[in-house]
Amino acid sequence: xxxxxxxxxxxxxxxxxxxxxxxxxxxxxxxxxxxxxxxxxxxxxxxxxxxxxxxxxxxxxxxxxxxxxxxxxxxxxxxxxxxxxxxxxxxxxxxxxxxxxxxxxxxxxxxxxxxxxxxxxxxxxxxxxxxxxxxxxxxxxxxxxxxxxxxxxxxxxxxxxxxxxxxxxxxxxxxxxxxxxxxxxxxxxxxxxxxxxxxxxxxxxxxxxxxxxxxxxxxxxxxxxxxxxxxxxxxxx
Amino acid sequence: xxxxxxxxxxxxxxxxxxxxxxxxxxxxxxxxxxxxxxxxxxxxxxxxxxxxxxxxxxxxxxxxxxxxxxxxxxxxxxxxxxxxxxxxxxxxxxxxxxxxxxxxxxxxxxxxxxxxxxxxxxxxxxxxxxxxxxxxxxxxxxxxxxxxxxxxxxxxxxxxxxxxxxxxxxxxxxxxxxxxxxxxxxxxxxxxxxxxxxxxxxxxxxxxxxxxxxxxxxxxxxxxxxxxxxxxxxxxx
DNA sequence: TCAAAAGTGTTGAGTTTACACCCATGC
DNA sequence: GCATGGGTGTAAACTCAACACTTTTGA
Numbered sequence: 221x222x223x224x225x226x227x228x229x230x231x232x233x234x235x236x237x238x239x240x241x242x243x244x245x246x247x248x249x250x251x252x253x254x255x256x257x258x259x260x261x262x263x264x265x266x267x268x269x270x271x272x273x274x275x276x277x278x279x280x281x282x283x284x285x286x287x288x289x290x291x292x293x294x295x296x297x298x299x300x301x302x303x304x305x306x307x308x309x310x311x312x313x314x315x316x317x318x319x320x321x322x323x324x325x326x327x328x329x330x331x332x333x334x335x336x337x338x339x340x341x342x343x344x345x346x347x348x349x350x351x352x353x354x355x356x357x358x359x360x361x362x363x364x365x366x367x368x369x370x371x372x373x374x375x376x377x378x379x380x381x382x383x384x385x386x387x388x389x390x391x392x393x394x395x396x397x398x399x400x401x402x403x404x405x406x407x408x409x410x411x412x413x414x415x416x417x418x419x420x421x422x423x424x425x426x427x428x429x430x431x432x433x434x435x436x437x438x439x440x441x442x443x444x445x446x447x448x449x450x451x452x453x454x455x456x457x
Numbered sequence: 458x459x460x461x462x463x464x465x466x467x468x469x470x471x472x473x474x475x476x477x478x479x480x481x482x483x484x485x486x487x488x489x490x491x492x493x494x495x496x497x498x499x500x501x502x503x504x505x506x507x508x509x510x511x512x513x514x515x516x517x518x519x520x521x522x523x524x525x526x527x528x529x530x531x532x533x534x535x536x537x538x539x540x541x542x543x544x545x546x547x548x549x550x551x552x553x554x555x556x557x558x559x560x561x562x563x564x565x566x567x568x569x570x571x572x573x574x575x576x577x578x579x580x581x582x583x584x585x586x587x588x589x590x591x592x593x594x595x596x597x598x599x600x601x602x603x604x605x606x607x608x609x610x611x612x613x614x615x616x617x618x619x620x621x622x623x624x625x626x627x628x629x630x631x632x633x634x635x636x637x638x639x640x641x642x643x644x645x646x647x648x649x650x651x652x653x654x655x656x657x658x659x660x661x662x663x664x665x666x667x668x669x670x671x672x673x674x675x676x677x678x679x680x681x682x683x684x685x686x687x688x689x690x691x692x693x694x
Numbered sequence: 695t696c697a698a699a700a701g702t703g704t705t706g707a708g709t710t711t712a713c714a715c716c717c718a719t720g721c
Numbered sequence: 722g723c724a725t726g727g728g729t730g731t732a733a734a735c736t737c738a739a740c741a742c743t744t745t746t747g748a
Binding site: 427428432 | 726
């Protein structure tokens with residue numbers, strides 16, 4: 221009988237952290253936000269934005285707080301990714317379990333204010349991530365996988381683009397992230413058939429060539445359709 | 458400067474639990490495994506199988522241990538579902554964060570040995586779940602949603618069926634869980650076209666009517682195909 | 695011989711793919 | 722006028738949905 225109780229009485233010495241994988245997209249490149257540790261064992265190592273959860277703080281609030289404190293950033297999309305707690309030594313100091321969150325920011329939001337916990341906060345292109353502290357490289361891998369998958373069944377790409385965007389930007393985003401060639405005509409046709417992106421009457425595309433229309437994602441409309449059983453689905457040959 | 462450190466120094470008093478939502482399928486009914494609390498504030502309340510994580514224990518090992526201790530069960534499929542930690546008062550005693558796991562058992566495995574932590578362990582049909590302790594009703598909802606979604610893009614239904622099964626059982630599983638009518642011919646055609654289930658030369662279906670062939674899921678073959686880029690996908694009208 | 699479940703093909707509709715030329719602008 | 726990226730339609734291949742009768746067994 222006593223044995224039963226020991227599990228609860230033996231003091232638990234596990235700490236809980238949250239970490240955020242923040243993705244940003246600009247110049248046809250996917251970037252991840254990293255911060256440099258200021259103190260401790262891993263001083264000067266790059267890591268994900270994150271920290272310990274306070275006793276009276278919801279997990280998601282802890283993430284939002286860390287994002288603000290360490291990078292002065294507000295994200296566009298946030299969802300829980302996975303909880304990393306199988307490797308007992310993932311943190312060399314203590315047993316720490318990390319609830320990882322997956323975040324997207326609008327590409328117009330890529331200014332950072334380095335702050336308190338971090339010596340520096342910086343965007344790194346996904347193909348050029350340094351060796352990070354803890355198991356954070358692994359966490360980014362998992363997040364990237366999730367991002368790629370979600371792109372095709374949830375209209376999540378818009379959270380990486382500015383409010384108003386060119387069709388070519390949307391197309392490039394899909395091409396780049398999924399690493400596939402896409403037929404421009406079919407892509408546009410399919411996307412437009414869902415009736416969730418709308419033409420504005422503004423024009424963009426300051427570069428050379430014919431100017432292009434700016435489009436806008438109608439989130440309300442999407443959410444309405446979704447309730448009616450609509451399933452967003454973008455696939456390619 | 459000192460402020461920075463307070464987050465880490467102020468002792469964290471958050472406990473970590475794991476909970477398992479175990480689904481079993483029999484008699485055309487989806488069941489969830491619940492245990493009755495033996496002690497404490499919630500004595501005699503039904504809850505999910507779960508408990509606190511030990512200091513040197515991987516999360517997934519904690520789940521496996523609890524499943525064994527509380528229900529004497531070994532599962533067929535286990536994956537992390539979600540970490541519930543936004544509601545600070547989800548456990549009335551302390552701040553507890555629960556990493557919930559999603560498990561499936563073969564329908565032949567539905568015997569239970571009530572044990573240590575639980576007064577009783579029992580299967581409850583999904584449409585008849587009592588009011589549970591903590592936020593466990595909510596957790597089951599999330600798990601059920603996941604199960605339904607996964608059914609159509611991962612061959613996960615086989616983990617709820619016996620090793621060898623009738624096509625009609627597979628079909629009923631899909632019908633029941635997704636709450637849809639399915640055309641028998643189209644269903645079979647589609648499934649067979651994936652070449653991941655194989656005819657055995659045994660017959661089943663002891664009831665009335667024409668005897669039916671037993672089939673078998675070829676997991677190796679599926680995993681191979683998956684690596685080659687194959688995507689399992691079962692949808693209906 | 696009847697009831698109960700198993701097994702099986704075809705056709706039309708809709709969707710997806712493949713593919714190439716003209717348009718508007720800046721230089 | 723030319724280089725650059727923007728914008729557009731159609732036909733063939735394929736996939737999906739709808740649909741009903743025959744077979745095998747036990748009672």
